[in-house]
Amino acid sequence: MLQDDGGGSAFAPLVVLELAPDTKEEAVAWLLSRIRDPQHSGGAELLVRQLGPGVEAGEKTNPNVFLVGASRRRLLSGAEDLGLFKEYSDGSMRGFTCANKLNFQGFTGDGDDFLSVAECQYIVKHELDTLRAKEETHVPGHSQAKLYPGKSIVRRLQSKGILVQMFPLHEKEELKRLSFxxxxxxxxxxxxxxxxxxxxxxxxxxxxxxxxxxxxxxxxxxxxxxxxxxxxxxxxxxxxxxxxxxxxxxxxxxxxxxxxxxxxxxxxxxxxxxxxxxEPRPGFHGVLGFNPVTGREEPVYPAAKRHVRIYLVSVPFVLLCLYLSLHVMMIYFQMEGWALTLHDQDPTFWTGVLVFVPSVIYAVVIEIMNLIYRYAAEFLTEWENHRxxxxxxxxxxxxxxxxxxxxxxxxxxxxxxxxxxxxxxxxxxxxxxxxxxxxxxxxxxxxxxxxxxxxxxxxxxxxxxxxxxxxxxxxxxxxxxxxxxxxxxxxxxxxxxxxxxxxxxxxxxxxxxxxxxxxxxxxxxxxxxxxxxxxxxxxxxxxxxxxxxxxxxxxxxxxxxxxxxxxxxxxxxxxxxxxxxxxxxxxxxxxxxxxxxxxxxxxxxxxxxxIPDVPKHIRIKLARLEFESLEALKRKVRADSSSPRRTNGAASANSTATAPLCTARLSASPELLMPPCQELVAPFQEAEFE
Structure with missing residues (x-):
């Protein structure tokens, strides 16, 4: 699955993007440009190739199918951003960082096989999901697909049917070994x-x-x-x-x-x-507002309206379904009583079989009702508009x-x-x-x-x-x-x-x-x-x-x-x-x-x-990792404080060098944050912006 990326680097397709056949050319060009643009320009900095045409003569295939991959460097930086845990040289599991990559087991050369393909695909999906609109008001060529600064591009394309599907590719040889x-x-x-x-x-x-x-x-x-x-x-x-x-x-x-x-x-x-x-769900909608946590514009939907929908529509609907289920159950008992009475009056082989028929019918009806209710529950939950x-x-x-x-x-x-x-x-x-x-x-x-x-x-x-x-x-x-x-x-x-x-x-x-x-x-x-x-x-x-x-x-x-x-x-x-x-x-x-x-x-x-949820030996290992992290942080602070003073500008930069420490550690190894950092960050991680 390797292709040449021009310049000698290998392109390994990881994820498939299929756009609708009638997608406008300007929309395709705009999306591909955003995928390829460097990160500092708001792009995903990924590699993308268009899939070739079908081989069968006269076959009508969708031309808007694209393969997305990433360079080795981009995948490693993505693993650090996501805080993926990998096995360290001492056998423990730690958040991966590029600066410390040589201390992780299995990292040799440029790290060709360090990340599994599943991890690489997860990184690519995350980078695509976090592509956000800048100044665009709509998807080029599709005026009905509205955009605003900070809106997830992929989610808007999915909700408007422009992006048909996005899926990772199978690995034929590895899948064959796993199947066996x-x-x-x-x-x-x-x-x-x-x-x-x-x-x-x-x-x-x-x-x-x-x-x-x-x-x-x-x-x-x-x-x-x-x-x-x-x-x-x-x-x-x-x-x-x-x-x-x-x-x-x-x-x-x-x-x-x-x-x-x-x-x-x-x-x-x-x-x-x-x-x-x-991030907000793809189907979440509302009036454009401001998120005080992320600092981005995004839809705002009042919690009161959601609660009205839940308690005045969804809850009564569920109760109505339970009543209908109870009514069906009583019909089953009537059928059961009729079959038992018939068998008691004239016990034969066929009446003995008839005794089990109501239960079989009821079991089938239960499965059908569960299936119908599942679709209704999905519709209602979507209509409640959860963020x-x-x-x-x-x-x-x-x-x-x-x-x-x-x-x-x-x-x-x-x-x-x-x-x-x-x-x-x-x-x-x-x-x-x-x-x-x-x-x-x-x-x-x-x-x-x-x-x-x-x-x-x-x-x-x-x-x-x-x-x-x-x-x-x-x-x-x-x-x-x-x-x-x-x-x-x-x-x-x-x-x-x-x-x-x-x-x-x-x-x-x-x-x-x-x-x-x-x-x-x-x-x-x-x-x-x-x-x-x-x-x-x-x-x-x-x-x-x-x-x-x-x-x-x-x-x-x-x-x-x-x-x-x-x-x-x-x-x-x-x-x-x-x-x-x-x-x-x-x-x-x-x-x-x-x-x-x-x-x-x-x-x-x-x-x-x-009975503890986590075994004792694992709790000891986690505590040891936290202790080592705190000790390393203390040594870092002491080293910074003992360094000679520089000019005012340099001293100011040095004094604030540890300011983004919590943020950096959150992105790389969130579990290794010092308690003060955890207290500061946790409310923003857990909050649901209404």
Whole structure:
């Protein structure tokens, strides 16, 4: 993937920019100029080449496809600006600086292979995202695409449909090696998480790490549940022990995951990175105003208007959807009652099958309702006009989780605590779980495989055509166009949501259906292979996401574990064994159940407090790095203060030499700031300008 850059330097294409075919020539020339301009002139100082035409005769291809790369020097300076952590000579992870580059492991010569391709692509994307308008009032040739000083150019082009897509290129050889070690050879071994992180970034690495961890954590539950299910099928009363096991299991695994996640993030150099100041979302709009934090002009939207939209429109809409979901659930119970009555009156094989039909239909309806609601939640959250991407994601996750939780689990809660029918609860849980897994496997495994087969046929035809022309490899132009036709990976939202619901099925009600953990283990094993296949061959390569944890999903799983404690305590209190101790007073039973539930919740929160999120050896290493940074800063200050006085101008410059120290250290190594600097900078990093 190397091309000559004229002057002998190698041009390695990293990112593809595809503009709309009808983009005006002056707009294309203006954008390319801004990408190539030096940084001091407000440009990105990147390399860009136009993709050649398609090879097939008569093929109508988009001419406005461009490859973007960067010089080695530019990538290294970008790594320093972003504060990327790399392995230091002493084995620790430190923020990269060009001045200290020779002290980092793996930096040899000009640093050819020092940065991974995923890191280089992330740097290029960041530089493109931070391209800002200067004095332009609109995109040249497109008067409807308004601009103002400080507006993100790429985001405006995306919102107006001028920039069709922007994606990083796959590396064919490295992808082939990753595919082989990841999913092509069936083996009882862990996933190559370091290789996944190296190729796709920390965000996806942490997702697959959590998927693997969750699957392994389910193994003890499955080993206990399988014999329990096989030898205790008809005895629904002896689930107390399994429910108690659930209480301990759902608490311990999440606390241990925090430590495992912190270990991964520390090894990958993202644990100590501070969240950068967030820029406005591409879809954020408002009246042009002034941001007191950045000093730039940008849209301003009153928080009061946003709150009106949230509380007077979004919240009532969510409540209406919950009511509709409740109405559908009652229709399901009516169908269930009709099928059971029919079977009791004339028990035959077909009426026995009919008993399961309402649950299957209800499971399918649940999946359809979740899908429709997801689109409605995205529309509403976009309409609320959140300024920051993090705020947008938090509100979207909250809307989706509330509805999915109610839609998937309301019927089970009703059966368990209103009808108190453990037989029907087991049957409904089994049907919902199995049906949802079958639908997910069809959508996530078989459908992507079918799409890949169609794409392979297209690729084979192109390869054969090239070979007739005497060429053995698919040229870069054809690789780019094939990848441009691939599906876009929309992030880990749906993947985490699926795991969240599976975690709910296991932690809430698996005591009455112990086979649930076994089914989820089997589902997760196939999920690993299907997700790996999709990432390697169905989706475009996503940009790296330097995440330090699984974000808001950690809170979602912890909230589910709290609900699991309450649910399992209630199920234990309803068991005949426990009721036998309170034969004359249901009130005492309820009071004892509530007291034990509160005690277990207190123990859970105490364990959360006692078990540190970060392992001790990692905390020691982080403290040592901070200590070394402070000592180096003290030596720097002493050296400056002991230097001989110069002229007034020189002395003034020397006295203010340490003034930009906080800013410089923030850009290079934000985690190594002295506490005073952190106190000054943190409010501006965390503030959301309204």
């Amino acid at each position: 070690s990841w999913y092509k050879k069936v083996k009882l071994a862990f996933q190559p998480l370091d290789d996944i992180r190296h190729y796709y970034g920390e965000g996806l690495g942490l997702y697959f790490g959590f998927l693997e961890y969750f699957t392994l954590a389910l193994v003890p539950m499955a080993l206990v549940g399988l014999p329990y299910y096989l030898f205790d099928w008809e005895d629904y009363d002896k689930y107390v022990v399994f429910a108690a096991f659930n209480l301990v299991w759902c608490t311990i695994i999440l606390e241990l995951w925090k430590q495992f996640s912190a270990s991964l993030a520390f090894r990958w150099g993202t644990l100590s990175r501070k969240r950068a100041f967030e 920051l991407e993090s705020s947008y994601q938090n509100h979207l996750v909250l809307k989706v989780l509330v509805f999915n939780f109610f839609n998937c689990f309301a019927s089970l809660f009703y059966i368990a605590f209103v009808m108190q029918d453990m037989v029907l609860l087991r049957q409904s849980l089994a049907t919902l779980l199995i049906t949802s897994q079958i639908l997910n496997q069809v959508m996530e495994a078989f459908l992507p495989y079918w799409l890949q087969r169609r794409r392979n046929k297209k690729m084979i035809r192109r390869v054969q055509k090239r070979r007739t022309l005497g060429e053995q490899e698919l040229p870069l132009e054809e690789q780019v166009r094939l990848e441009a036709d691939m599906s876009t990976y929309l992030g880990t939202f749906d993947d985490y949501l699926e795991l969240f619901l599976l975690f709910g099925y296991v932690s809430l009600f698996s005591c009455v259906y112990p086979l649930a953990a076994v089914l989820v283990v089997l589902n997760n094993v196939t999920e690993v292979y299907s997700d790996a296949f999709k990432m390697c061959h169905v989706f475009k390569r996503p940009f790296s996401d330097p995440a330090a944890n699984i974000g808001v999903w950690q809170l979602a799983f912890e909230a589910m574990s709290v609900i699991a404690v309450v649910t399992n305590c209630a199920l234990i209190g309803m068991s005949p064994q426990v009721k036998a101790y309170f034969p004359e007073s249901d009130t005492q039973l309820i009071l004892w159940t509530v007291a034990i539930e509160h005690f277990l919740l207190a123990v859970k929160f105490i364990l959360t407090f006692l």
